[in-house]
Amino acid sequence: MTGVSPITLDDVTPVFLMRLVAAMFRAGKVIAFNQSRFAISRYLWYILTMEYALKERIGKPDLFTGRKDELAYFLKWIDNIKEEKSQSTALLARRKMGKTALMERLFNITFYKNDGVIPFFYEIKENKMWVVDFCKDFFLTFIYQYIAFKSREPGYLQPESRSDFEEVAKIAKKEGLGYLVGIIKDAAHAAAHEEIDILWEIVRQAPQSIAFRQKEFIVQMIDEFQFLNAMIYLDKEKKNLADTLAGGYLSTAESKIAPLLVSGSWVGWLMKELSSMLPARFRNKFLKPMPENEAAETLYNYSRFFQVPVTDETAFLLTGLTEGNPFYISAVIRSHYPGKDLTTLEGVSRTLEFETLDNEGSIKLSWMEYISKAFPQINDRNAKNIVLHLTKHRDREFTRKEILDTLKLEMSDGQLEKKLKALVMVDIISQGRNDFRYRGVNDTIFDKVFRGVYQEEIDGFDVSIIAKEYRARFEELKKQYHRLLGEFNYRKGYFEEYLILDRLLFRAREDNELLKSVTRYLPGDFNFCEYTRVWRYNSTPGYGRGFSVDIYARAASPVDYSIIGEVKSRDSRKFSREEAEAFERKFDEVKRCEHLEKVVGFIFSRGGFTLEAENYCREKGIACSEDERWLA
Ligand SMILES: Nc1ncnc2c1ncn2[C@@H]1O[C@H](COP(=O)(O)OP(=O)(O)O)[C@@H](O)[C@H]1O
Ligand SMILES: [Mg+2]
Known part of the structure; x- marks a missing residue:
């Protein structure tokens, strides 16, 4: 789980602030307002300045993830x-x-x-x-x-x-x-x-x-x-x-x-x-590819921001296929593929094919633009042949001698070395363990773009093979997904923290009775409500305080309960009393820093709770659930 400070630049938008202030005045909470004055002036300062701060090319600051x-x-x-x-x-x-x-x-x-x-x-x-x-x-x-x-x-x-x-x-x-x-x-x-x-x-x-x-x-x-x-x-x-x-x-x-x-x-x-x-x-x-948890977080963040739904399963496939590259994630979510649907395997597959093989696909466009700049000096049949050969066998390195022999190249070792060096220089292939070893770059999507463009020219290759390869890779990932779910005794929800966030943001109010019925120790007057924002703090280390919460759902109206929560996922261990105590400390800190009056703590633990943890939560009024219906 990522940790974060409750107030980061990303978390505060002008709309959010206006709503917060409006909600407070509506409720006539003058005292709350006074108490929150410090927080609000800090927000105001951020907003007033944020508008003019260095404009990040990523677009909305919210999109920055991991x-x-x-x-x-x-x-x-x-x-x-x-x-x-x-x-x-x-x-x-x-x-x-x-x-x-x-x-x-x-x-x-x-x-x-x-x-x-x-x-x-x-x-x-x-x-x-x-x-x-x-x-x-x-x-x-x-x-x-x-x-x-x-x-x-x-x-x-x-x-x-x-x-x-x-x-x-x-x-x-x-x-x-x-x-x-x-x-x-x-x-x-x-x-x-x-x-x-x-x-x-x-x-x-x-x-x-x-x-x-x-x-x-x-x-x-x-x-x-x-x-x-x-x-x-x-x-x-x-x-x-x-x-x-x-x-x-x-x-x-x-x-x-x-x-x-x-x-x-x-x-x-x-x-x-x-x-x-x-x-x-x-x-x-x-700068390495993002680790899986950050890539998934990026994917869900883009999905929510651009309102392009994904399912737990398609998110798993996309996270696997994009290999921790944030641009690929953003390109798939924002793809212009007509009729894009990222909630089905078929839809994901078609969107990826479009992005890598179609002239309007932004991934292809971006790589072609690069290749046209980087490749001209070396853009001959031999160079393409070498790249294709190395990318096809990306799992191993080749010596220069092997390359000469296998591809039957008519050139000296010196000429080949020069060519390979040029290709390494522009990152179209990588250097192996030593100066005379080479390999393809470790980037499945780049490999497919490259082959989609050049392989036909070299050996009459049929591009539809690439679509087949995608599907084969999907099948592998799908098996892996179901195996993982099985390993953790899950029936649904590998990325359950995001499912819960989406649930709170989009459907908590309409599912109020159901969610209440599968969650213990909620206050008697509790109802799920409309939230101004539901997010995991994206920690900005070194900036503000560094504690972490998985869920922070801020109620739109101060008469409703906000939720500060923790999700224990991908783990079949039971939630322990020590963990519950640690959560309680974080809960208090967020509550204090955010000046929240009406707020409830919530722990979702797939593996359930130890008896001691259960007793502790009951005593402290921390809501608990392990029920799969939260993930439906
Ligand atoms: N941390 C991040 N969170 C969300 N999206 C990101 C992140 N880093 C990169 N991206 C996405 O990837 C794209 C490329 O990133 P960029 O920083 O321009 O790459 P580089 O400078 O390495 O070429 C961005 O436009 C954005 O869509
Ligand atoms: Mg750049």
Whole structure:
């Protein structure tokens, strides 16, 4: 179960706040209002500022899910900057694994925490840019973010113009940050005279220089760092590539007061660049696929948000097939497949086929766009053949010799090595255990997109095979699902915590009598009601308090009971008295922090309760159930 603080940025929406306030006034709860004043002013502050905070590309902040370990790791890393203990780090993962989502969230948390580290986030775009324009954009983005942080005015994160030095100097003065004017003038002068080397030196060093002079700490997050040497041009006509800009970070990246967190989607390429140009300056950290529980949570979160229903079983299949890739999850839920139905096996299967094989499928589109950029240098029949062969046998590695022999390639070992290196560099295949071993990338969906496009061309392959493979994989997953249910003596509900959340959100009121009849120790005047929101706290570690609850259903009206609950799933053990006591402590803390008056604790434990736990719950008035009808 994930743990979380009860108040996170994600949990508070303007609508929610308005409803909360309206409900309080409706009920004439002046006292409650006074008690809640602190909480409300905190909410208000979040909302007023949230509107203008760095807009996350993920869309609604609510959608951000999981990445608990990574958030905890990097928030600690950011915190450690104050002790000058954090070394510059490269966050590596193939595209669409959630690097930008993670960095933007780190930016926003660090911004709101306002705890001695100033966040700077810059994405290097995959567009050609003249170096002077790039430097201006980089520098002014930094200066505006810095001013936004110091003035606590998030409006500056989205300035009208990012090319007007005079304007930003004026704003700096107005906000009492006159010490910025000198460096702004220097950068403006270098830009106006197109003194490229000086300009890059000034802007690259700006975060570190300002941190040093002001005795501050800055975290510099640069997204898609590999494009620094591939997209910036020395001339306005964009003919001469400035391919040594990244090298400038040789000393900058050693800074302990303004260390870098860079990311890269072109993993092979970035790793090579870092090791050749910036040796030992960066620690590599790979962003792995989400673990199963987070992937399931993401799936249910998207399902609820976009109102695309899934069942427990189809959720299991989709979680298995998307292999912890948040983009694949979002693409399937949001798919434009006509007549999409993710509640049946057939529907899921068709949607996935559409997404991977159809020219309008967003997964296919996204990979084709990438391949068209990454592949041209190596886009010949042999290269495709090699990729197809390796992806077909993804479970093992191949030596160069094996590849030459099996595919009967007419080229020297040296030529083959060059080709394979290029493919590794763009992450279309992976390096094996040593320099002469290679393997396909571990991504079933990518493999199918690739084969769907190229295999026909190579060996007259019939694409409908891929659909068959999906179905075969579904059958396997389905068996696994039923085996797991059997193992835990379940008849339904592998992801039962989500079934219960959905139940509360969508159907608790109409099922009031039934649910009451299968739940013990509810207060006499209890009724299931309308809830403003029903959610699992998505813990944002290091932000707010860190306790966890699986269910928090906030009643729309203060005269009704809210519910704070725990779900014990995938476990046939009985719920123990110690666990019940631990739950009670969490319950008290949430109740206090959320200023809840009418609230009931609820434990759903599939394996039932020990006698001691049962007695404890009865005594404390904690509602209990193990009844499957909760999952219907
Ligand atoms: N933690 C997350 N929670 C929910 N959705 C996510 C998360 N991370 C990524 N996504 C989804 O995956 C997509 C790709 O993520 P992104 O951060 O752009 O990947 P990258 O930067 O690695 O290419 C996002 O647009 C979003 O839909
Ligand atoms: Mg990105």
